[in-house]
Amino acid sequence: MSELRSKAEHTKAIRDLRRLVLVVNTRSRRGRRLYFEALRRLADEGFRPMRTYAVTDPARLPEILDEALGLEPDLLVVGGGDGTLSGAVKHIAHRDVALGVLPLGTTNNFARSLGLPLDLARAVKVLSHGKVADIDLGMAGDTPFANLASFGVSVQVAGTVKPWLKRLLGRAAYPLTALTVLPRHRPFRAYVTVDGRRHELLTHQLNIANGRYHGGWQIAKDISIDNRRLVAYALGSGRRLRLLAETMARAATGRWTSLAGGPFVTGAELLIETDPPLPADVDGEVRLRTPLTIRTVPNGMRVMVPPDFVDT
Template identity: 75%
Template sequence: MSGLRSKDEHTKAIHSLKRAAVVVNQHSRRGRRRFPEVLRLMRAHGFERFEAYGVTNPRRLRQTLEKALESSPDLLVVGGGDGTLSTAVKHVAHRDVALGVLPLGTTNNFARSLGLPLDLPGAVAVFSHGKVADIDLGYAGDRPFANLASFGVSVEVAATVRPWLKRLLGRAAYPLTALWLLPGHRPFRAFLTVDGRRHELLTHQLNVANGRFHGGWQVAKDISIDNGTLVAYQLGSGKRLRLVVETLIRAAGGRWRSLAGGPFVIGSEMLLETEPPMAADVDGEVRLRTPIVLRTVPNGIRVMVPPDFEDR
């Protein structure tokens, strides 16, 4: 990201000048209840003057983010779930502003991939004691994504899972909804071309990850959001029972401990074709269809992370 301050200069500016703007999605699972606490904690950490916006209508989120950026803050603090943060990523990518993450959603995959505290006081403390890092940004076609592009039954899950179930069960609502939908779901054939090699598989679910977490659970401990590669993997096979078993094992705490232990395809760019053509869930937004090129842009976005985060 040429023309930007160095990460050290940017970090010092945030710590000393405290120029910030805050946007909280009050339509998210905890956003409305925690908004006053966010403002109190920001002031407690020395951010005395900042623009604050509470978004109650999700359709106004993009407009609100642009308005928050008009004051040229060094730090844009965004609170909400992964969908909210994915929208914010699109607005701060390749710009001289760092994204501060408040994990106020159900699964908080992006925050987990950054190694952020999942409690609100801990997350806000990162803004005054952490550092600026440049991390990778995934692209599905021309659409940037922070965490995951997925294909198959998860697209139906994203459209079907009930808000009341998420409030009641948290991240467990997603695998339970998947198990409910699976009997009526048909498998599909996927073709992944990476570095000139074509991989073929039959499955109900294919994920392409930029981050390290999916559904609130770790995909593999050695996946990184900052290593210049995407990781594609399937859950189960074309058999429903296999996917049920994989889903239950993943929900119990993780199927694969490392990249060597799972069915992964790794690369900086991959062409995905499917039979039949499939819709893509790109960080919670279903707008694209296969065939599609997925790639990673190293150091595509600036974020505030804990001091021990490994910034490559």
């Protein structure tokens, strides 16, 4: 872990020195189309990037991020979807560099949780006129994540949804793909242990949220990416139709307005067990399995956020 400047000092350095590196996933939904516009808008805000990377092969992203951070920028600007930004999170955690987000993906859950505008022009202005904040990270085993760990039908959906459908329909591609996966999906028993209390659920889907959004829709208004706790919740019971109805209701209405009004379990550390053991989708990466301990890491990463972001 590197020694960190104060957030005020870091913000001032970004505004005065403008030392940034730009990394854009040009395979993301809008990355290729907007890469040159991003360069132009950065120049309009007085930024002259130390280096720019147009990533055409996402498998090279870890290597490129290491190279970019080796230039010691004050601000690492990453353009892409949640998968690209999740990769950046793993590199930036606990370092004296802030992440600047250009939301160029399908659902942009991470950007939404930070209160960032989703259009490129205003997102670039946040880099120039915003502030540095420290936000919490989730930790699934030894894997840091920004937004969500999930178990169940969504893992199959993430592996099934077609790239062309995401490009065509955006976030609506996920519930539509779920309609094709759900008839064959079997419910499972999940056990969530928090503060010594074990909660048992029969469900098709279990989510552990660090951020406020999933699938581009708000989970609850009082969830925060900076409140020192994680939120576990199931969608549906063991009945497929109930899962479908709850998913559609949440998508259409933002059903749960408060943590007090929904099926939530919250805590700083959660032990997740399932019967049968299941793979975990951790911010789009599937390589861990239950049983799994998931905890929050307070102030685990620096980000550039709008001036009105509540930083605790």
